[in-house]
Amino acid sequence: MHRRTKASRSFVLVMIGLVTVGVVGVIAVSSVNGSGMGVGREERTRDVQPMFAYQFEDDRQLIGYASDVFLGRVTAQVGSQGIGSSIPGDVIPQTQFSVEVQTVIKGQPPAVVTVSQGSGVDSDTGETVLINGDPLLQPGETVLFATNHEPDRGWYTIVGGGFGAARASSAGDAAALVTRFQQAAVNAFVPQPIPGYVPEHAGAAE
Amino acid sequence: MGTARHCFGRIAPAAGLVTVLLLMLAPAGMLTPSDALASHGHYGCCDSVDETTWWDKKISFESYTVYGDGLWHAVNNWNSLGRVDIRYDDAWSITDLEIGDYSASDGTCGYWQTRVGADRIRLNHNVIWNCGAGPRLVVLHEMGHALNLIDHYDYSYSYTVMYYYSIACGTQPWDCWSMPTWLTSHDTHDYNWRW
Numbered sequence: 001m002h003r004r005t006k007a008s009r010s011f012v013l014v015m016i017g018l019v020t021v022g023v024v025g026v027i028a029v030s031s032v033n034g035s036g037m038g039v040g041r042e043e044r045t046r047d048v049q050p051m052f053a054y055q056f057e058d059d060r061q062l063i064g065y066a067s068d069v070f071l072g073r074v075t076a077q078v079g080s081q082g083i084g085s086s087i088p089g090d091v092i093p094q095t096q097f098s099v100e101v102q103t104v105i106k107g108q109p110p111a112v113v114t115v116s117q118g119s120g121v122d123s124d125t126g127e128t129v130l131i132n133g134d135p136l137l138q139p140g141e142t143v144l145f146a147t148n149h150e151p152d153r154g155w156y157t158i159v160g161g162g163f164g165a166a167r168a169s170s171a172g173d174a175a176a177l178v179t180r181f182q183q184a185a186v187n188a189f190v191p192q193p194i195p196g197y198v199p200e201h202a203g204a205a206e
Numbered sequence: 207m208g209t210a211r212h213c214f215g216r217i218a219p220a221a222g223l224v225t226v227l228l229l230m231l232a233p234a235g236m237l238t239p240s241d242a243l244a245s246h247g248h249y250g251c252c253d254s255v256d257e258t259t260w261w262d263k264k265i266s267f268e269s270y271t272v273y274g275d276g277l278w279h280a281v282n283n284w285n286s287l288g289r290v291d292i293r294y295d296d297a298w299s300i301t302d303l304e305i306g307d308y309s310a311s312d313g314t315c316g317y318w319q320t321r322v323g324a325d326r327i328r329l330n331h332n333v334i335w336n337c338g339a340g341p342r343l344v345v346l347h348e349m350g351h352a353l354n355l356i357d358h359y360d361y362s363y364s365y366t367v368m369y370y371y372s373i374a375c376g377t378q379p380w381d382c383w384s385m386p387t388w389l390t391s392h393d394t395h396d397y398n399w400r401w
Contacts, residue, residue, distance in 0.1 A: 046319070046320070046321075048317045048318070048319045049250075049317060049318070049351065049356065049357050050314035050315070050316065050317035051314065051315040051316055051317065051337070051344060051347050051348065051357070051370065051371070051372055052313055052314060052315065052370065052371050052372070053313050053314070053315050053333050053336055053337045053338075053371070053372050053373065054313065054371060054372075054373055055371045055373070055374060055375060056313060056371075058375070060379075061375075065313055083308060083309070083310060084308070085270075085306045085307060085308040085328055086270040086271065086272075086306040086307045086308070087270045087304050087305075087306035087326060087328075088270070090304075090306060090326070090328075092308055092310075092328065118310070118312050118314070122321075124321070124322075124323075125321060125322050129319070131314075148311035148312070148313075150310075150311055157310060157311050157312050158312060159311070159312055159313045160312070160313045161312075161314075164312075164313075187379075189379040191373045191375050191379065191382040192380075192382060193338055193373050193382045193383050193384040194380075194382065194383060197382075197383040197384075198365065198383065199364065199365050199374070199376070199383055201362060201364070201365065202365035202390075
């Protein structure tokens, strides 16, 4: 009986310790993740993973789908006008920037355009929503844009998330981007899938 | 019995200590089921599945899309796997997922977004019929995200529902194919592993 009593007492003490540690741990994780305490909601970011129509990592397909491709310098953020959806009250975040066009690779954009990026602040939640983690553009950045002109909205929409907004880290980098895209533009295409075609490697990945 | 009591007296504190250590690791994110799943490689941080009751994993959705055929194609395909019940929202349930349409020329077919409150699947009017096999593929793919499956970027998966792009090409512009509108063995494998 003595042994049993001692063991039971140990077990109870351990259980108390265990619960305490668990509670403290949950509070700590909540603070770190910003899921509740300690982090203001406006500081949170959330990625979305769209399915893209084409393989936009291939410059030829990116240029093929885009109406206007150009190197430009971001001068200022000029808007945060989202676009609506059929879900009541839904507004998809977008952010607009003024861009000075420097080198045109495709299309006929004017000298200054408004570019709309598919990222921005969700007005419902205060979260910054990013397409696959692609950060918001910053004034002063030089960027190789692949866009589609949307006259109804008055802006040029970036195609393919980060694929359509390649940042140049230097003047040399910008020149290299222009050369790369000029070469790709020669062979630009929009993919047309062959109906019913199944590639040879289908089913190989498990 | 005496021996059993003796062992219990020695083992209980040790077992308790181990348990405490494990619990300290778990909140720190070092020992969680999602980590074990993530190590398999094809699961995301989040999903739309309501697991309030372990015997009834479900997604209750509200539809605002015009692509009803694609939606029901996706619901029927994923429900055929049997672990999570995807069903219309009713008066007794809380909405887990809202499905609607938008229009943008950004080349996105659609996407799933986890949110505070109901998650959302949005389908892009502008391009959805050019997304390989169209709405059936796109909704099937996005519903996969709602079930915790993530995009596959590796070319070896370029004939699965969860591939990143709706159309993939070989080395030549004419050598292109759509992702399938049915669940491949790999998609099914990922689902079964997760649920």
